[in-house]
Amino acid sequence: MTSREKEILEIIKKNPMIPQQEIADLLNINRSSVAVHIANLMKKGYIQGKGYIVREEKMVSVLGGSNIDLQGFPNDKLILMDSNPGKIETSLGGVGRNIAENLARLSVPVRLLSAVGEDFYGGKLIEEGTSIGIDMKNILCSKEYPTSMYLSIMDEDHDMKVAISQMEIYEKIDIGFIEENQLLIKNSSALVIDNNIPKTTIDYACGMFKEIPIFCDPVSTAKAMRVKDSLDKIHTLKPNTYEAAKLLDMEINTLDDVRKAGELLLKKGVKQLFISMGKEGVFACDGNKELVVKGQPKEIKGATGAGDAFMAGLVDCYLKDKTLNETTVYATAASYVALSSYSTINPLMTEEEIQRIINTVTIDVKEY
Numbered sequence: 001m002t003s004r005e006k007e008i009l010e011i012i013k014k015n016p017m018i019p020q021q022e023i024a025d026l027l028n029i030n031r032s033s034v035a036v037h038i039a040n041l042m043k044k045g046y047i048q049g050k051g052y053i054v055r056e057e058k059m060v061s062v063l064g065g066s067n068i069d070l071q072g073f074p075n076d077k078l079i080l081m082d083s084n085p086g087k088i089e090t091s092l093g094g095v096g097r098n099i100a101e102n103l104a105r106l107s108v109p110v111r112l113l114s115a116v117g118e119d120f121y122g123g124k125l126i127e128e129g130t131s132i133g134i135d136m137k138n139i140l141c142s143k144e145y146p147t148s149m150y151l152s153i154m155d156e157d158h159d160m161k162v163a164i165s166q167m168e169i170y171e172k173i174d175i176g177f178i179e180e181n182q183l184l185i186k187n188s189s190a191l192v193i194d195n196n197i198p199k200t201t202i203d204y205a206c207g208m209f210k211e212i213p214i215f216c217d218p219v220s221t222a223k224a225m226r227v228k229d230s231l232d233k234i235h236t237l238k239p240n241t242y243e244a245a246k247l248l249d250m251e252i253n254t255l256d257d258v259r260k261a262g263e264l265l266l267k268k269g270v271k272q273l274f275i276s277m278g279k280e281g282v283f284a285c286d287g288n289k290e291l292v293v294k295g296q297p298k299e300i301k302g303a304t305g306a307g308d309a310f311m312a313g314l315v316d317c318y319l320k321d322k323t324l325n326e327t328t329v330y331a332t333a334a335s336y337v338a339l340s341s342y343s344t345i346n347p348l349m350t351e352e353e354i355q356r357i358i359n360t361v362t363i364d365v366k367e368y
């Protein structure tokens, strides 16, 4: 082996994937000489071949809940304190899991960091999630608690009347769980947090992953306050009007109230805000612009999951560097895809379906 070949071999041992040009630059020779030396080293058997390491695609990490949803739809007007003939739909749910499933259906690489019980439903959640394309490898399986459940009753217009949630298992998504998964999360393209997880975990994660954009869904008025001390670390917040009112301890009845709430949340450090208003559409602001985006979806089969589809649309648009107007219209169209299905997630959710809705449904954008 010549001294030059020795030098090149040492460089390659330290960095087997180094490009020939970089070796040439280090040794101040040209690339074609490097190629000749490498060919000689191969002939002499010092190098057996070149490996290729594929750079791992960055994923969105979703940290939050995965539930089993039971939804009851009465055939006629809902009568309280009575048995109402109707339909019962069982589906996989949980805000975080729903967002992750919608993202997977939009072809965004995504992993779910959640907890399930070591029971039939826990197995089902992991199995189905994996088959949809969500990375479920880091789900925590608990012996202590059962898989969480969400039971909701709709009225005759398919609007939710009342719901009960059984979700103690999320106590398991604690600081230790974040530490175990910190490298995975650090290397994510975005982190989505749903407020099913404890406040201490939300605050810890928001403090730890400042370099990546954090999207937060407050989940419900009961859980909204869990993010109140981390608002300055949130890139995108998507409360509905009730959750925004709770977070700010104010009444929100009019559009002026919504705009005021927007201003206050941006002041607290949120970069991008979407306040969803059910059939009144959504209010969006980012400090440069304020918009209300509203349309008329062609069919509403079930409102459950509309907000989660909306959030997935927001994350997808962030990764594609879309403007606030484009993002709000796209996410609204994603919510319409969800509304047109009885189950929490519409299996027809794709980017093409969202585009088809944008092209066929009038969605008005009003700038303020």
Ligand SMILES: Nc1ncnc2c1ncn2[C@@H]1O[C@H](COP(=O)(O)OP(=O)(O)O)[C@@H](O)[C@H]1O
Residues within 6 Å of the ligand: 239, 240, 275, 276, 277, 278, 279, 280, 281, 282, 295, 296, 297, 300, 303, 305, 306, 307, 308, 310, 332, 335, 336, 339
């Ligand atoms: N009844 C409806 N009519 C039209 N759009 C709706 C309706 N319900 C929901 N949406 C759409 O879904 C989005 C999210 O729904 P919303 O119910 O406000 O959120 P969440 O489910 O988080 O409470 C809304 O901003 C809107 O675009």
Ligand SMILES: O=c1[nH]cc([C@@H]2O[C@H](COP(=O)(O)O)[C@@H](O)[C@H]2O)c(=O)[nH]1
Residues within 6 Å of the ligand: 065, 067, 068, 069, 092, 093, 094, 095, 096, 098, 150, 165, 167, 196, 219, 220, 223, 303, 304, 305, 306, 307, 308, 344
């Ligand atoms: O405290 C909670 N309530 C409800 C949900 C989930 O919220 C979804 C309903 O979404 P929406 O808010 O879009 O109706 C359901 O899948 C349900 O499992 C949750 O994760 N946590």
